[in-house]
Each structure stands twice: as structure tokens, then as C-alpha cells.
Amino acid sequence: AEVKKIAVIAGDGIGPEVVGEAIKVLKKTEELFGYKFELEHGLFGGIAIDEKGTPLPQETLDICQRADAVLLGAVGGPKWDNNSKELRPETGLLGIRKALGLFSNIRPAVVFDCLKDASTLKPEVLEGTDLIVVRELTGGIYFGEKFRREGAGGQEAIDTCVYNVQEIERIVRQGFEIAQKRRKKLASVDKANVLETSRLWRETVNKIAPEYPDVELEHVLVDNCAMQLLRRPSSFDVIVTENMFGDILSDEAAMLTGSIGMLSSASLGEGSFGLYEPVHGSAPDIAGQGISNPIATILSVALMFQLTFGYAEAAEVIERAVKQVLDAGHRTGDIAVDKSQAIGTTAMGDLIVAAM
Amino acid sequence: AEVKKIAVIAGDGIGPEVVGEAIKVLKKTEELFGYKFELEHGLFGGIAIDEKGTPLPQETLDICQRADAVLLGAVGGPKWDNNSKELRPETGLLGIRKALGLFSNIRPAVVFDCLKDASTLKPEVLEGTDLIVVRELTGGIYFGEKFRREGAGGQEAIDTCVYNVQEIERIVRQGFEIAQKRRKKLASVDKANVLETSRLWRETVNKIAPEYPDVELEHVLVDNCAMQLLRRPSSFDVIVTENMFGDILSDEAAMLTGSIGMLSSASLGEGSFGLYEPVHGSAPDIAGQGISNPIATILSVALMFQLTFGYAEAAEVIERAVKQVLDAGHRTGDIAVDKSQAIGTTAMGDLIVAAM
Numbered sequence: 001a002e003v004k005k006i007a008v009i010a011g012d013g014i015g016p017e018v019v020g021e022a023i024k025v026l027k028k029t030e031e032l033f034g035y036k037f038e039l040e041h042g043l044f045g046g047i048a049i050d051e052k053g054t055p056l057p058q059e060t061l062d063i064c065q066r067a068d069a070v071l072l073g074a075v076g077g078p079k080w081d082n083n084s085k086e087l088r089p090e091t092g093l094l095g096i097r098k099a100l101g102l103f104s105n106i107r108p109a110v111v112f113d114c115l116k117d118a119s120t121l122k123p124e125v126l127e128g129t130d131l132i133v134v135r136e137l138t139g140g141i142y143f144g145e146k147f148r149r150e151g152a153g154g155q156e157a158i159d160t161c162v163y164n165v166q167e168i169e170r171i172v173r174q175g176f177e178i179a180q181k182r183r184k185k186l187a188s189v190d191k192a193n194v195l196e197t198s199r200l201w202r203e204t205v206n207k208i209a210p211e212y213p214d215v216e217l218e219h220v221l222v223d224n225c226a227m228q229l230l231r232r233p234s235s236f237d238v239i240v241t242e243n244m245f246g247d248i249l250s251d252e253a254a255m256l257t258g259s260i261g262m263l264s265s266a267s268l269g270e271g272s273f274g275l276y277e278p279v280h281g282s283a284p285d286i287a288g289q290g291i292s293n294p295i296a297t298i299l300s301v302a303l304m305f306q307l308t309f310g311y312a313e314a315a316e317v318i319e320r321a322v323k324q325v326l327d328a329g330h331r332t333g334d335i336a337v338d339k340s341q342a343i344g345t346t347a348m349g350d351l352i353v354a355a356m
Numbered sequence: 357a358e359v360k361k362i363a364v365i366a367g368d369g370i371g372p373e374v375v376g377e378a379i380k381v382l383k384k385t386e387e388l389f390g391y392k393f394e395l396e397h398g399l400f401g402g403i404a405i406d407e408k409g410t411p412l413p414q415e416t417l418d419i420c421q422r423a424d425a426v427l428l429g430a431v432g433g434p435k436w437d438n439n440s441k442e443l444r445p446e447t448g449l450l451g452i453r454k455a456l457g458l459f460s461n462i463r464p465a466v467v468f469d470c471l472k473d474a475s476t477l478k479p480e481v482l483e484g485t486d487l488i489v490v491r492e493l494t495g496g497i498y499f500g501e502k503f504r505r506e507g508a509g510g511q512e513a514i515d516t517c518v519y520n521v522q523e524i525e526r527i528v529r530q531g532f533e534i535a536q537k538r539r540k541k542l543a544s545v546d547k548a549n550v551l552e553t554s555r556l557w558r559e560t561v562n563k564i565a566p567e568y569p570d571v572e573l574e575h576v577l578v579d580n581c582a583m584q585l586l587r588r589p590s591s592f593d594v595i596v597t598e599n600m601f602g603d604i605l606s607d608e609a610a611m612l613t614g615s616i617g618m619l620s621s622a623s624l625g626e627g628s629f630g631l632y633e634p635v636h637g638s639a640p641d642i643a644g645q646g647i648s649n650p651i652a653t654i655l656s657v658a659l660m661f662q663l664t665f666g667y668a669e670a671a672e673v674i675e676r677a678v679k680q681v682l683d684a685g686h687r688t689g690d691i692a693v694d695k696s697q698a699i700g701t702t703a704m705g706d707l708i709v710a711a712m
């Protein structure tokens with residue numbers, strides 16, 4: 001088989017632990033399917049700040065750029081929270097997205113049967129919830145000009161939100177295309193009653209919509225969407241939105257499933273290249289104890305197989321193995337009802353590998 | 357008693373119906389407590405567009421400016437949704453906030469016992485939820501410069517988010533002061549890991565915090581707050597945040613109580629002047645049928661009594677009357693379990709007046 005290069009960025013907190021288990025799963029698929037992966041490890045985030053003086057060393061970027069896909073653990077922690085902007089893990093995250101052209105963040109929010117009760121929503125409301133938030137990732141207010149100046153009301157801070165038609169078109173098309181392969185419903189979220197960028201967003205969506213006549217389109221204002229996600233989560237299929245709205249709504253959507261420790265995500269650019277990571281963060285409070293849940297990272301490998309490598313069968317084998325282990329009652333502490341029965345990170349990884 | 361001037365802006369959709377019932381309640385308090393209210397009615401929103409060619413006629417602004425408080429129904433509807441910016445009801449809303457200097461929006465999210473089941477959250481999660489979102493209302497990205505220009509990626513739209521120290525200080529102080537009168541917990545919400553306005557926000561909050569040593573302060577990132585509201589709603593007391601985050605989070609908070617048809621809000625400036633309105637919108641789909649729920653608007657009168665007039669006793673009488681009518685099992689359609697038993701807008705208003 002063709003050798004696939006994967007850049008592995010373990011990052012901070014529980015990142016290295018969960019990535020370790022995901023690598024075991026990768027190796028197992030080499031054995032089962034004859035794939036060949038070449039892994040190159042890079043420093044990123046807080047650990048890169050500590051060891052290299054920058055959250056995103058050029059060397060790490062080089063490793064990612066010559067890879068076919070990136071597997072990322074998690075970055076950040078209180079240790080670096082009060083650093084200046086250039087020395088913060090988040091700055092590295094924004095930088096890597098921009099440098100790799102990852103304009104689209106795909107966040108599936110699905111309910112795992114065995115975790116239904118973990119949600120704060122009523123089970124009958126949650127029933128059938130299976131949605132994807134498609135978030136624009138390299139534009140908007142995160143990347144616009146930012147500065148301070150003196151004004152009449154004291155110091156003044158400014159952030160600029162910018163979108164052009166091209167940026168909107170490519171992410172909206174992706175929303176439509178993902179919807180076409182699913183339940184054919186797209187909710188486009190904006191604040192077109194107030195913002196100019198949102199009005200351009202909505203105009204662009206309406207311009208493109210006729211190319212996807214089979215997809216049912218609805219425009220939802222962001223404040224209303226924050227409500228509707230709570231009121232009727234199962235009625236959403238694909239939600240497409242700009243960077244900041246996507247940040248907020250994808251986290252809300254993830255939390256309402258009750259399955260946040262299990263959710264994976266993909267950040268994509270043009271072509272098949274992608275960066276894959278669990279939705280959960282670096283969880284510095286439990287790092288190094290060997291109790292973190294590796295499932296979201298393992299499922300990120302499955303997502304990588306689907307979206308970057310086209311290894312659909314192996315992706316399914318991974319997903320089935322996860323399901324089987326959960327169905328057999330095995331739980332890490334975060335998802336265990338009876339915490340005394342919880343198993344550790346390595347044990348969970350081993351069980352999943354064995355079930356493959 | 358001193359004559360209090362109230363500007364009454366019924367607005368669109370169900371606005372006139374629900375305001376009508378609130379006026380009955382006002383009149384009843386004149387009878388019971390000897391208050392004197394002078395009501396002046398103004399056109400606003402869609403109806404003002406239709407009759408005067410602008411959502412916020414100067415005459416309406418004059419009425420508000422010479423009043424002690426404003427009672428607003430609701431504005432907007434599909435009829436005006438595709439109008440140009442200057443001819444949209446929302447533009448009137450933004451305009452009236454700015455013109456009247458209403459920099460603070462107070463949105464209590466409480467759970468009504470009789471509506472517990474209406475929430476999509478589990479009752480045990482909701483238990484004890486009683487929070488207030490304090491939203492900055494005249495700054496940020498809603499009011500910054502907006503424009504379009506041609507760029508390399510096609511047409512480009514720009515919104516500008518601006519905050520100065522003075523604007524942040526006054527709203528944050530209000531957050532602290534409200535928290536002091538409640539459970540003494542303040543969550544300040546920002547996106548300080550990415551935005552410059554948020555960094556100035558957080559610095560300003562930290563600068564002011566020592567003046568309120570009895571208030572426990574926590575900083576929460578906006579994406580995390582969207583999650584925590586779902587995970588632990590009852591742990592929040594007061595949330596203070598900038599305009600756009602407040603827009604999204606206050607709607608999420610309102611929806612999770614399940615009581616959105618019952619929630620009132622206040623928009624305040626310097627001094628005691630305030631604008632009071634229900635949280636629900638103009639509900640054009642049920643307008644004119646006499647079935648809308650007037651309780652949120654009636655409770656907005658109680659809020660006006662508390663915050664603008666200092667009529668604490670009358671405010672309590674109104675709130676108790678609402679509770680009594682609900683406890684007796686009376687429901688409008690939106691909150692009735694058995695819709696066939698639902699009563700109309702006028703009947704609900706009459707029952708509340710009778711219970712006072």
C-alpha cells in the first residue's frame with residue numbers, strides 16, 4: 001500500500017495520552033488492512049512554548065505541510081493562560097489553521113446510546129439528534145485587524161470582522177455538499193438583521209442555493225439558533241456558519257449530546273488534507289493520571305480514514321470496535337456511572353484494539 | 357401621588373394585544389395604590405414603517421424622552437424582513453437603544469414552577485435555576501462601522517467591534533451591583549484568548565473587581581459559557597457580557613428555563629429611566645387571534661415598578677397575582693398542557709387583574 005504520512009501533534013495536558021491510544025489503533029489497521037503509515041511527531045502549543053519559545057515552531061509546520069493528514073491531541077493549560085498573545089497556545093491554533101489553509105471545521109454532534117443519560121436534556125428531546133456544524137475557520141473576527149487606541153472614553157479596543165464572497169462561497173458549498181450526503185437539510189446561521197458580514201453571507205447563500213435544489217435551506221439568526229438547538233436538536237441536519245458563531249454553537253451542540261468526551265472533529269482545506277482532533281480540550285486537571293478517555297481521539301482517526309484517506313472500511317471497523325467495547329459496559333471515569341468500575345486510558349485503548 | 361409618564365409602544369404582531377393587558381394591570385395599580393400614570397402612545401417598528409416611513413419616528417422618540425419609562429410590546433415580522441436596512445424594525449430597536457442611552461439589558465432567566473416540564477432540560481438539572489444576564493446594549497459589533505468594498509476575493513463586507521474602558525466599566529459595575537443584591541456571584545463572559553475587545557474587557561473587569569470584594573468573580577470564555585449554561589444552569593447567578601455574546605447567551609438561557617413566554621426584560625441607562633419589554637417576539641403567526649400570553653408583558657410592568665419607580669409593593673402584588681392565577685391552573689395556549697382548556701389573552705389579563 002501507498003505510504004501515508006501523518007503528522008502527530010500530541011500537545012498538552014491529556015493530549016499525549018489520548019494520542020498514544022489513537023496510534024495503537026493506527027498500527028492495528030496497518031496489521032489488518034496492510035496500510036502503511038509514516039508518523040512524524042511535532043511540538044505544538046504549550047509544550048512548544050516551553051521548549052522552543054513559540055506555540056507553532058516552523059519545524060512543526062514543515063512536518064504538517066509534508067504530511068497527508070494531521071492528528072492533534074489538545075493544547076493549552078493554565079500555565080500559559082497569562083502569557084502575551086504571541087506566547088499562547090491559542091495563537092498557535094489560529095496560526096496552524098491559517099498556515100495550512102484549513103478553512104472548514106466539521107463538528108459532528110451525535111448522541112451515543114450508552115451516554116444518553118449523560119445529557120442534561122430530556123432523552124425524548126435528544127432522540128434522533130445527529131447534526132454536523134460546519135464552521136468557517138480562517139476568516140471573520142478572529143483574523144481581522146485588532147488594535148488599541150486612545151479615545152474619549154479611555155483606551156479603546158477594536159476587532160474587525162471581514163468576509164469576502166470567495167470565503168463564504170467555499171464554506172457554504174461544503175455545507176450544501178455535506179447536507180446532500182445526509183438528510184438534505186441545511187441551516188445557514190447569521191445575524192443578517194444587524195451585521196454587514198451576515199448580509200453578505202446570506203446573499204451568497206441565496207445565490208448558491210439554486211445549485212443544490214435537493215437541499216432544503218433555512219436561514220436562522222444566531223440568537224434564535226442558540227434557542228432552537230435546545231428546543232429541537234433533532235430537527236437539525238447540517239448547520240453552516242461563520243467562525244465565531246460556529247465556535248459558540250458547535251460547543252453548545254456538543255454539550256447537549258452529553259457525549260462531549262466522545263466527539264471528534266476535522267478541519268479541512270482544499271483537497272483531501274485534513275487536521276483531526278477530539279472536541280474535548282487538554283483537561284490539565286486530570287493530565288498524567290492515565291484516566292482520560294481516548295475514544296474521541298480514536299474516532300478522530302476514523303474520521304481521518306473517511307475524509308482524507310478514503311479508507312471507509314477501516315473507519316467502520318474502528319467505529320464498530322468502539323461501540324462493541326462500550327456495549328460490553330467498559331467505561332473511562334468521565335463516562336462511568338459507577339466511577340469505581342472505571343478503567344484507564346490504556347485499558348480502554350487496548351480493549352478497542354482487541355475488538356478490531 | 358406624583359404623575360409618572362409612561363411611553364407605550366405596542367409595536368407589531370401580538371405587541372398590541374399583550375400591551376393591552378399590561379395597561380389593565382397598570383390601571384388596577386392606580387386604583388389599589390393611588391398611583392397616577394400618564395400614558396402616551398407611540399408608533400414603532402413595522403407599523404411605523406408602514407404609517408410614517410421609518411421604524412423610529414422622531415415623534416415616538418420625543419414621547420419616550422419625556423417619559424419616565426417605556427413599555428414596549430414587540431416589533432418585527434416577515435412583512436418587513438426584506439426591506440433595506442433603514443426600513444427594518446430592527447434598525448428602530450438599535451436606534452431607540454442608542455438614542456435613549458440604554459446601555460444595559462437585564463434579562464432574568466427564572467424557572468416558573470408550573471412550567472418546569474416545558475423545558476427540554478431535565479428537571480433535576482433545572483432545579484434552582486435563577487440567573488440574570490446583564491448585556492451591554494449600545495456598543496460592540498452592532499454599532500461599529502459597517503461597510504463593503506471590492507477586494508481580491510470578490511465583494512468584501514466589514515463589521516467593526518469597538519469598546520472603550522468607560523463603556524465596559526459602566527456595564528461591569530452594574531453586573532457587580534446586581535450580583536451584590538443577589539447570590540454574590542458574577543460570571544464575566546468574553547473571548548479574551550482571541551479578541552482584543554475581550555482582552556480590554558477582562559482587564560477592566562479585573563481592575564474593578566477589588567471594589568466588590570464580596571462578589572465571587574469568574575471569567576468564562578463565551579464558547580465555554582454556551583456549554584456551562586446547559587451543564588450547570590443553576591450555578592450561575594449574574595452573567596455580564598458584551599452586546600453580541602449577551603444576545604446569544606441570554607436567548608439560550610431564556611430557552612433553557614422553558615418559560616420564554618413568561619420572561620420580562622429591562623433596558624436601562626444612567627438614572628432610573630428604563631425600557632421594559634417581554635423577551636418573546638412579535639409572533640406574527642398568532643397575532644390578532646387573541647390567544648397570545650400577556651404574562652411576560654405584565655411582569656415587565658412589575659419590573660418597571662421595581663427598577664424605575666421603586667414601587668416594590670405593587671410589583672409584588674402583580675407577581676403574586678400572576679402566580680395565583682397560574683397555580684389555579686389557568687393557562688394560555690403556549691403554556692397549556694391540554695390546549696383545549698387554554699384561555700385567551702384577555703381572559704388571562706382579567707384573571708390577573710382580579711387576583712390583584
Ligand SMILES: CC(C)[C@H](C(=O)O)[C@@H](O)C(=O)O
Nearest residue numbers: 090091093094247549550579
Ligand atoms: C482556543 C480557541 C482559539 C479555539 C477557537 O475558538 O477557535 C477553540 O475554542 C476552538 O473552538 O477550537
Ligand SMILES: CC(C)[C@H](C(=O)O)[C@@H](O)C(=O)O
Nearest residue numbers: 193194223446447449450603
Ligand atoms: C432584533 C435584534 C436587533 C435584537 C438584538 O439582537 O439586539 C434582538 O435579537 C434582541 O435581542 O433584542
